[in-house]
Amino acid sequence: MPFENIQADKRRIAIIGGGVSGLGAAYALRGSENVILFESGVKLGGHARTVLAGKNGNMPVDTGFLVYNSVNYPHLTKLFDELAVPTIPSDMSFGASIDGGWLEYGILAPKAIIAQKRNIFRPKFLGMMRDILKFNKLANKSLIDSNITIGNLIKDWGLGDWFRDYYLTPFTGAIWSTPITKILNFPALPMIKFMKNHALLGTGGQHDWRTVNGGSCEYVHRVENKLRESGVEIRLSTAVTSVRRVDSGVEVKAAGGVYEYFDEVIFATHSDITLGMLSDPTEIERSSLNSIKYQSNTMVLHADTSIMPKRKAAWASWVYTEEKNRKSDHIDLTYWINRLQSLPEDDPCFVTLNTQRPIKPHLIYDECVFYHPVFDLAALQGQQILADSNGANSTWFCGAWMRNGFHEDGLATGMEVARGILDQSSSMIAAE
Known part of the structure; x- marks a missing residue:
């Protein structure tokens, strides 16, 4: 032929x-x-998914995919290079507000860790910090059984309740947009690999995260x-x-x-x-x-600052929240879009998933439901x-x-x- x-x-x-x-x-x-x-x-x-929001309705805000880095996103990086997609630096800090603000802290900066001053006088909080260091050390050097769950790994490594309830499950739940009750049943090995590959285990600093301008x-x-x-x-x-x-x-x-x-x-x-x-x-x-299986996550794009931690020092790119005396079968997570996408902070913009807290209706720009796989x-x-x-x-x-x-x-x-x-x-x- x-x-x-x-x-x-x-x-x-x-x-x-x-x-x-x-x-x-x-x-x-x-x-x-x-x-x-x-x-x-x-x-x-x-x-x-990009939505125009902000005071003047002309600020492009991402409500789904937000950030990437060249180390862990090689295909995406190559595609962006080929198409000359404009990108700018981003920030991947994490914070938590537990039990209506009873416990608040941030990760990656000393100022954020002690955003709530009394944390340095809380033995259990200091124990959680020690457990984070212990977990990072063990995760970096241990061989992980492919069948062990996150919940069982925490028990095997002798990590405390505060570490489990106020750090690891909120942190990993935020990564996969999954409620903390389900996170404990996730296999531990993929989580450890992900955290290691994304430089989240405290050795050598973070990767350079970017977002599409x-x-x-x-x-x-x-x-x-x-x-x-x-x-x-x-x-x-x-x-x-x-x-x-x-x-x-x-x-x-x-x-x-x-x-x-x-x-x-x-x-x-x-x-x-x-x-x-x-x-x-x-x-x-x-x-x-x-x-x-899939987990539904209801997204609200808004400008209501009351959704963020009570203490500004605990504000971060990702913030996990638990209401006072209330547990939910969905994760309450807020992305601080101004920090993630380098947008003016005098025009506040947040993406919040699954909150049962009231958001002022006049500050809502957009709503949507996403579905994320449960691994x-x-x-x-x-x-x-x-x-x-x-x-x-x-x-x-x-x-x-x-x-x-x-x-x-x-x-x-x-x-x-x-x-x-x-x-x-x-x-x-x-x-x-």
């Missing part, structure tokens, strides 16, 4: 989902295959433009309702449409949504996709099974839920399945 004919014979690839995973897959496949990207919403981006929509627009320039067909407001496998390919049906044939399909959607679209899931697909042992097993079988039946799975739940994970898995498809194409050409 003449080489030019082989080059012209592009395969039809359906990508379902226009978040970072679908965008990454489409970006990697652009120009090489005939790509059709389905997105149920009115715009692309997924958790890369102008909001994450800046990178989404650049990716979208590249896709359209490369001939990728983007179908917005097009919800896929059914995918079925047929001989040598798949058929995809959108709401109100008919089945269309594709050589391969990439699911870049949450696992539960993916399973709902598959009309003929295998038993392995059904059990593995079902193994990943228990069953979820990790399901991830591995799906990764091992990816590409079977012309079907590929990607998403942040396939790894650790972060933006980099979504992009990396999207590009990974794209490479798998391109490798298939190369093998087919070589065989011909």
Whole structure:
């Protein structure tokens, strides 16, 4: 067969989902295959969600994906470099306000640690500080059993209740947007790896965190433009309702449409949504996709400073909060957007998740519900099974839920399945 004919014979690839995973897959496949990207919403981006807020309604604020660093986000860093995405330094400090302000502190600066002056006279607080140092030391040098949970690790290492209740579970719960009661059932090994990789174990300082100047929509627009320039067909407001496998390919049906044939399909959607679209899931697909559960997180973008700690010295980029005499099955977490995105502090802006505390209605800019994966042992097993079988039946799975739940994970898995498809194409050409 003449080489030019082989080059012209592009395969039809359906990508379902226009978040970072679908965008990454489409970006990697652009120009090489005939790509059709389905997105149920009115715009692309997924958790890369920028809203105009502030006193004048002209301040771009991110409500989902916020920060990255070059060490732990290599795919995202490379993409931003290729697209000349403007970025600026960010800050990743952590603070906590427990029991309505009964205990308040911050991490990473001595001033923040003693934001509440009486902390230095609290034996249990000082014990918590010692336990943090002990935990960091053990985490850096110990071999961790892959089956041990965070709760059991705390017991095995002899760490105290204050460390568990007022530091580790709030801190890790903030990272994964997960209530502290569920965090204790998370496997400890991925948590330790994450904290070590992100320089959160107190050795050598933090990584250089950055944020997109102008909001994450800046990178989404650049990716979208590249896709359209490369001939990728983007179908917005097009919800896929059914995918079925047929001989040598798949058929995809959108709401109100008919089945269309594709050589391969990439699911870049949450696992539960993916399973709902598959009309003929295998038993392995059904059990593995079902193994990943999700936690809903209600987001409010606002300017109400009363939501932050009572003591300004305890204010931080991430603040975990517990109300007085009230526990919740959802984590109450606030992102100080001015600090994270270098916005003027005289125009306060906060993103708060799941609070039951009243936020002044006239200070609310936006509300939304996000869904984040819960990474228990069953979820990790399901991830591995799906990764091992990816590409079977012309079907590929990607998403942040396939790894650790972060933006980099979504992009990396999207590009990974794209490479798998391109490798298939190369093998087919070589065989011909």
